Amino acid sequence: MTEAAPRLVARDRPELILGDHGLCPGCGEPVALRILLEVLEELGIVERSIGVVGHGCYGSFVQIMDVEVLQCLHGRAPSCATGIKRVRPAAVVFTMQGDGDMVNEGLQEVLHTAARGENVTCILLNNGVFGDTGGHQTATTVVGQRTKTSLDGRDPETHGYPIPVAELVASLAGVSYVARGAVSTAGGVARTKRMLRSAFEHQLAGDGFGLVEILTMCPTGWFVPAGSGPEYLSGSLEAAYPLGELPLRGQP
Amino acid sequence: MSRGTVSIDVERCKGCDLCVQACPPKVLEMSTEVNGMGYRFPVLHDGCTGCTACQLVCPDYVFQVYRFDAAPGEEDASGTPSATPPGEGRPSATPPGEGRSSGTAPGGRPPGRAPASGG
Amino acid sequence: MRDEVIITGIGGQGIQLMAKTLALAATRGGQHAMLTSDVGGEMRGGPSQASVVVDDEGLRALPILPSTGSVVVMHHKHSAFALGRLVPGGLALVNSSVADPAAIRDAEVIAVPALEIARAANAPNAAGFVMLGAYATLRRIVGVAALGDAMRELVPPYRAQHVAANLRALDAGAGTVLAA
């Protein structure tokens, strides 16, 4: 019996990734980048896509993602995306922001952009921590989570409560799609990729604002071994932020 | 024999271990030696199903996944090269633990890639 | 020819609309105009003042007039600034239904009982246009028809019902001056 020739079923990365990233072992953000670019490729919209990238570890992706990019100020990506989309309505415009960028510095921007029904897609990479600065508390740090600015764990008495931005966005009129995925398991990666695809399909249909929140591992900022990221994520972020497509409650 | 195989770009690996945990047939294992960056990396044992779970979770784009085409009539339902990970709604073409017995690596290693460190 | 006027009164008297009507009519007629306003915070009752400069040639004027050849006093309450800038012997056109013409010195004072004239013209809310018709006619800046056209352009649609009365008031104001 002769062995059949191997048939490629999954490339390591799309050609839109031009080189290596410098992010930590076990980081979830490069996985999110890969599925995002795969979706742009599969939808055939690479040559009209414009990304607006905020500030965090993922900011370095600007150097390796082969789509047009505006690297913008911390928190302001939805506003910049608004300006781009208004003057280039045929372009597919997305943002890539972390939780510090979108929920701390830029909460106002994302909420107002959503409420305007701006026809753009915002992508939140949420790991519940400022990874880039070395593990500090963000607006999405879950109760009990240890960070360098909540050493004994986030305590509502002292640090207040985390903000579920996807639920806030889903409560607004003008929003066409909100979903939350996670890249901590193979199934989660595949489901998250389908969410991204749906969000872009809504933008292509001109339906209005879309948000895909992606829970990503940050073992460095969580102070856990690289391999423990998925387990930590399921016990912390995923417990606080349930996965799936969110019901839209703000329809006029 | 295995129904699938992977190529592993060991020099790009940062040793996070996510693939080992994600592998349904449990055919990946971290090496004892290290790559040029000083990281341990996964090695493949017999029994790969080509399910793509490792490729899906890998943050460092280390894996390419291949399947050995089934004999006529045995082709999987999807018939497409798109990834069909376990745990999905769609039936997996290669349920965990049902890989064919004979080893594929390194003989199944596709050309032009770094060695898929065979078990 | 150059003409300067400061119109002074209180909010609600239509000071700003008078000034803008004059400036627009002059512009439409091919002259150069400048209009500046100083309005108190309140819509009604607070100080309201506007300055209009009209010139046949290109205009060089300051947004706060250092001096003016004429003043229209719709109300005396906030008129000190305008009267203080009136050149000696300048024209003070006074709404004598409200303000006392005798209180003004060193000026060519012309009293116009604008309220009474407006009422007689069946335009009781348009005393300002009586004064504007009188002023523009006295100074020969623009004709009443041009003022009417400008006013019609400036009155917002929800006030269109006042247009006819405003036109009667402009005519009546001009008539007062021509009769004198």
Add this chain to the structure above:
Amino acid sequence: MTTATTRQLLDGCSAITESAIAAGCRFFAGYPISPFTGLLESMSRRLPEAGGHCLNAESEIEAVNMALGAAAAGARAATGSCGQGLALMQEAIAELALNELPLVIFNMARNQQDYFQATRGGGWGDYRTLTLAPKDVPEAVEHTQLLFHLADRYRAPVMLYGDPFIAQTHVSVDVAARDLGPLPAKDWALDGSTGGTGRSRQIWTWAMGKATEPGPGPDGHWRAVAAKFDGIAAMEARSETYRADDAETLVVAFGSAALFVEHVVDELRADGHRVGLFRPVTLWPFPADDLAAATRNARRVLVFELNAGQMLDDVRQFTHDRAAVHFIGGVSIHASGLSFGPLLDVAPIRERILEAAE
């Protein structure tokens, strides 16, 4: 009377709006604040009619970042506020400069207390903001078109320093598009089309480029940006003198204040005083060489500005004899807080000039 005219009676904000549209501006975003509000209102009325967009943003920060996005996509875009709101925009103005994005910023200032803000800036990095300070509405109309041209030419944020008189005074103006000459194509602007080519466009203050084609990085890029501003400083300084040739007393003033000084100069000349005016038309670049030349024969240089002495720094720096410089301006605010106070008037200016000239 005279023949028909194409001149319209427009308030300053409406005139600037028409001029901006004639220049091709198609995107504007702002947040209401007096006296800038009039510009936002007229833009929101007129830009959609011209096929553009005007957004009432939820903050000055969002407004300027929206405009930054539109500029990055290649549109002629603008924003504005008064000094209070521009304080919030400083980070983005620096970002625009370091991103080499053209944007026109209208400062409808409440007074002249924003000189430092305009000429020094409050963002980070080695950048400057080319700033034109018109003395009246007709000049603001001209400057608006010039600013869109200069912004594109230098790929930099530029500013118009207005004030309540320029915002609100109605004048008869004729707004027509001016041909200011050719500009380089905006081949850097984002439209998505280079995605997947391996050399997709990138706008980034750090200019790191792509992994496959590295850019100059922050060191090289920021040096180049700084050198560009040196070039602008050498090329774009503008000034005007009025009856200054034989002046013993030269008054330096900008914007509406200069218009008042001009009037006072005429009055004092009529009385036999040898007084003249030097007016920086660009606040940055400050017309240093022009000032040095204009002050060479003056016995005294008087600085009149409606603030505690901001342009004074530049005048001292560049006057031929710095001992001759005296400050005759001051803080003077209207009771409303929203406009000039009583110092901006002919009589007090005349008095201060005469006092200093004795």
